[in-house]
């Protein structure tokens with residue numbers, strides 16, 4: 047035990063005396079959280095939409111037709127009652143629901159005024175805002191059309207509401223993304239570089255010649271990063287909560303447990319990278335291009351996955367952070383429990399064991 | 415030196431990397447307290463053999479025991495009883511002198527008190543007290559090498575393996591380094607050392623000269639010079655090296 051503590055001490059000295067490490071550890075999360083707002087969303091495409099039509103007349107049919115033929119939206123469900131909204135949003139496919147009030151067409155003709163409500167999935171507020179403005183544009187066009195063609199001095203009143211959280215800000219969806227990026231960076235990239243460094247400098251051999259066994263060495267190398275990553279996770283959730291008011295609607299314990307699972311996964315990826323990389327440079331490059339870029343681009347953090355070309359969408363399925371981000375969004379912003387994220391959790395778990403297995407195999411071959 | 419106690423016994427050691435034979439049927443023994451020079455040109459297979467003796471890699475075949483322990487089955491005990499200074503410099507540049515000592519002492523399971531006491535003695539001996547809390551990166555290479563050696567024997571191993579410990583160091587510092595080696599040897603630590611410097615070969619009790627993975631000569635420096643009719647070890651070495659085929 048004393049030996050292990052000595053080892054940890056040494057690791058912390060390495061980290062705290064290295065400016066680059068300190069910057070990544072403490073500068074990155076804060077800068078990233080602060081920068082979130084400037085990230086701009088891309089265009090919409092085939093957003094899945096459900097319709098709750100209390101009226102079912104020619105006007106509503108025409109509006110739905112206009113919307114679905116725009117290319118931005120795609121009708122996936124017809125709902126029977128508003129109670130279904132909850133279930134359908136939790137499933138996650140459908141991003142918005144259009145609700146036509148009863149006697150929509152009649153009111154439009156008689157009163158020159160009719161209401162339609164747009165409900166959006168609030169866990170992705172950036173996109174939600176975009177969707178609402180696209181929809182309003184389409185409705186506006188339609189309004190102008192009927193005014194001219196049918197000589198109806200009508201106006202369609204569209205009001206939108208975010209579902210799950212009435213006054214959501216766009217920072218919300220960035221918190222899970224930042225969390226995944228930072229944990230990946232600290233756990234996978236920094237661990238792999240730190241192990242590769244010992245190999246490059248030759249100190250790894252000295253450690254392997256000592257009575258420490260390889261498992262102890264690896265544990266000694268990763269434990270500090272486990273601890274620091276966990277602290278980072280707390281800082282990010284805390285900053286989200288206290289600075290931006292990002293809620294944690296679900297269980298905080300579950301949130302942290304999932305974060306620890308993801309940290310373990312990232313650490314095992316880091317270990318795997320270091321079994322392949324002989325130098326810090328290589329470890330850094332591998333982490334950058336195999337981990338960080340895909341994490342940022344493909345995990346749905348900045349660019350919504352459903353707007354990407356199909357091949358990239360397929361690739362996104364093998365990117366671990368994608369699942370973590372889904373889990374985070376669900377727990378933090380939808381407030382659901384393990385019963386909604388067990389699939390993603392299992393995938394992360396399986397990936398963790400996969401990478402540990404690969405690393406062990408690689409290590410055994412090296413000893414021969 | 416105690417000639418009756420053999421602390422390293424190597425019989426028919428072979429190590430292959432694919433089709434390439436890096437160590438070809440090596441057999442030798444090293445006595446307790448002996449300074450054993452393990453010479454050979456670049457790529458002769460010295461580091462490969464040292465790694466096997468230290469339990470860092472497995473041999474392809476052969477019977478090898480180090481400090482009385484089998485390299486296949488008793489690696490744990492073996493590791494406790496040896497020290498190793500690798501070809502690459504192996505102290506942590508971003509830790510201080512004392513932090514390095516404490517770390518290496520710690521992983522060998524030495525207690526805090528022992529580490530402090532021995533560290534004080536060591537720093538006094540090396541005249542490095544003033545540098546106790548200085549980072550390794552700020553020390554000149556010669557001091558680093560001496561410190562690395564001292565750290566390698568800090569836990570009083572039976573044998574210490576030194577892989578080109580004096581590479582790139584000036585002659586004066588090399589001389590001082592060898593004083594440390596002699597002192598360790600007097601204390602009963604067996605020294606297994608590889609070097610490129612032929613003058614250092616003269617300091618060894620016995621030397622083996624390896625060419626292309628095979629040991630071509632093994633004896634005391636005096637005997638080798640006599641056998642090869644040479645004035646110094648350089649000539650012995652050159653005579654043997656001429657037979658090499660895969661010189662780099």
Ligand SMILES: Nc1ncnc2c1ncn2[C@@H]1O[C@H](COP(=O)(O)OP(=O)(O)OP(=O)(O)O)[C@@H](O)[C@H]1O
Pocket residue numbers: 431434436454455456457458459460461462463501
């Ligand atoms: N892991 C390996 N796989 C394949 N070949 C290897 C491996 N390790 C060493 N070799 C080869 O074995 C030969 C002996 O290498 P070794 O490092 O033992 O030489 P050396 O005597 O220590 O040389 P130097 O004086 O340069 O340190 C070299 O030709 C080297 O390329």
Ligand SMILES: [Mg+2]
Pocket residue numbers: 460461462501577
């Ligand atoms: Mg070598």
